[in-house]
Amino acid sequence: MSRDAPKARGxxxxxxxxxxxxVVANWRILRDHARPAELAAVVKADAYGLGAxxxxxxxxxxxxxxxxxxxxxxxxxxxxLLPEAEILVxxxxxxxxxxxxxxxxxxPVLNHPGELAxxxxxxARVARRLPCALxxxxxxxxxxxxxxxxxxxxxxxxxxxxxxxxMSHLACADEPDHPLNALQLERFRALARLLPEVPRxxxxxxxxxxxxxYRFDLCRPGVALYGVNPTPREPNPMRPVVRLTAPIxxxxxxxxxxxxxxxxxxxxxxxxRIATVPVGYADGLLRxxxxxxVARIAGIPVPxxxxxxxxxxxxxxxxxxxxxxxxxxxxxxxxxxxGLDELARLAGTIAYELLTRLGRRFCRRYRRNxxxxx
Ligand SMILES: *Cc1c(COP(=O)(O)O)cnc(C)c1O
Numbered sequence: 001m002s003r004d005a006p007k008a009r010g011x012x013x014x015x016x017x018x019x020x021x022x023v024v025a026n027w028r029i030l031r032d033h034a035r036p037a038e039l040a041a042v043v044k045a046d047a048y049g050l051g052a053x054x055x056x057x058x059x060x061x062x063x064x065x066x067x068x069x070x071x072x073x074x075x076x077x078x079x080x081l082l083p084e085a086e087i088l089v090x091x092x093x094x095x096x097x098x099x100x101x102x103x104x105x106x107x108p109v110l111n112h113p114g115e116l117a118x119x120x121x122x123x124a125r126v127a128r129r130l131p132c133a134l135x136x137x138x139x140x141x142x143x144x145x146x147x148x149x150x151x152x153x154x155x156x157x158x159x160x161x162x163x164x165x166x167m168s169h170l171a172c173a174d175e176p177d178h179p180l181n182a183l184q185l186e187r188f189r190a191l192a193r194l195l196p197e198v199p200r201x202x203x204x205x206x207x208x209x210x211x212x213x214y215r216f217d218l219c220r221p222g223v224a225l226y227g228v229n230p231t232p233r234e235p236n237p238m239r240p241v242v243r244l245t246a247p248i249x250x251x252x253x254x255x256x257x258x259x260x261x262x263x264x265x266x267x268x269x270x271x272x273r274i275a276t277v278p279v280g281y282a283d284g285l286l287r288x289x290x291x292x293x294v295a296r297i298a299g300i301p302v303p304x305x306x307x308x309x310x311x312x313x314x315x316x317x318x319x320x321x322x323x324x325x326x327x328x329x330x331x332x333x334x335x336x337x338x339g340l341d342e343l344a345r346l347a348g349t350i351a352y353e354l355l356t357r358l359g360r361r362f363c364r365r366y367r368r369n370x371x372x373x374x
Contacts, residue, residue, distance in 0.1 A: 014246035014279045014333070016362035018050050020058040021370065022239040026225045027059055029237060034208050037215040042204070042222030043078065044070035044090065049284075049356045050226055050241070053081055054366050059225075060085060068109075068220055072097050075106040088133055088165070090143075098122045107164060109133040111143040116153055116161075123160035133165035134195070138187040139180055140171045147191060154194045163198045165218060166191070173206035173214075174232050181210060192216075205230035209237075228351040229341050236337050242355070244334035244362070246277040251317065251325050260314045261306030265291060268305065272318045275302070277331050280311040283359035285333065286347045293346050296332040298324050 031039040041064050047055035056067060056078055066086040069075045075089045086107060092115045093101050093108035101108055102122070110116050110132050123130040134153075137144035145153065168188045172178035185202070192200045199217035205224035207214045209231050224230040227241035252258075252274045260266040260274055268274060277295070281287045285308055293304040293313070297320045305314040313333075317325055334343055340351040347354065365372055 013361070013363045014244060014277070014283065016358060016364045017243040017245075018054070018364060018366050019239075019241050019243075020054060020366055020368045022227060022241045022367075023050075023055055023225055024058050024062045026227065026238045026241070027062060027064060029239075030205075030208060030219070030221050030224060034203075034215050034219040037203075038066070038218045040064070040066035040068060040088075040201075040218055040220045041225060042068040042220055044068060044074060044222065045356050046074075048222060048226050048352065049358045051364070051366070052078060054368075055225075056081060056085075058368060066218070068222075072100055072104075072106070076100060076104045079104040079106065086164070090135075092135075092143075093119060102126065107131045107133060109135050109143075109165075109167070110145075111135050112145060113149050113153060116158065120158060120160045129160060129162040131162045131164050133167055134163055134198070136166060136168050136188065136191045138168040138184040138191065140169050140184075142169070144168060145191075147187070150191055150194055163195060165201055166195050166198045167201040167218075167220075169204065170202065170207045170210075170214075173204065173210060174230070176210060176233075181214075185213060223352055223355070226355060227340060228355070229338065232341070236341070240335070240337050240339060242334055242340060242358075243332065244279070244358070245330050245332050246279045247328045248325060248331060249276045249278055249312075250327055251275045259306070260316075262309060263307055266306030266314070266316075268316060268318075272316060273320070273322075273325065274305055275315045275317045275325060275331070277313050277315065277333070278311060279313055279333060280309045282310045283361055284354065284357035285313060286349065286354070286357070288349070289343070289347045293343060296335065297329065300324075302331070 041059050043052045043056050046052045060082050068088045070090045075087050078087050088107045088109055090109050092111045135144035172180045188202050201218040202216050203214045203219045205221040208219050224238050227238050229236035254272045256270045279285050287308045290307040294301050300320050302315045302317045305316040344351040344354045
């Protein structure tokens, strides 16, 4: 792939480079930080848009044995790739899905008493203690057993099942001073005591950095693996994973003042230079970046000029020396240690959303073991 990459890229396609070595490096940073807790990896939503297959394969090769996905289909796809991994499905198991869970040897994260009853029935039918995880709600009010529901379930017994994890999820882990963190921690401790033999998990990416008390037996980061800063008020401890570049399609040097793009929202004076790149909101460069986003050419910041179109973005490149502006010259749209976080901020969103929306039209190149090969 690496040798053919320039050809595959074609004349006018944007290039999304995904550094799997950096994903693995981030996995090691988090693993070392979480110790003695074990580290799993969250690869839901196609590894946050970066490709669950290459990401999961690289992590497996580096020793990651437990992976979380959100949906059944994601779990089944991952099972085909990794026959021996423990794969947990955060959405839980629905009626009509039980056979697929069994066939895929997937571990459902049970979220309410109905699911528990269903999984117990299945276990009784196959006469085998089936693994499961139990999600308890501690203040997110999204998924998981309430305290009363868990007490009832424990009183009722679950001898048919083999719970491999009791877990909960923090709502404000990226805000270390938020009072809900300590409250969720306290509630989680109390609930997990009802299942004293079962390993516990509370922390995702940001929770790992809240201190030892939050790490329990297993941590389950997602976004930090992909280079996003899990400690937004501190320097980013993760290595950048994603770089998005695109070639310039054409450049205007304005002989008189003109407006740029739909709605004529950007007014450029005579003498200004406007470059157009083949990336737009259909590629996940959100329209809310209109008039706000910033790209770079040879390290020089170039602001988005006017509205983001479906397939194109205009850039005000007046500050860039002319010899760097030939058609085909490279523009960096996402890059650097805080590239994703910074662009997400400008778009009025979070890096999670930017990542998961990165489009399918890019030429994708994976870097692995120092090469361009996956
Ligand atoms: C998505 C998710 C994670 C991973 O969260 P990050 O903030 O991306 O690290 C962990 N646990 C649950 C329950 C999740 O839904």
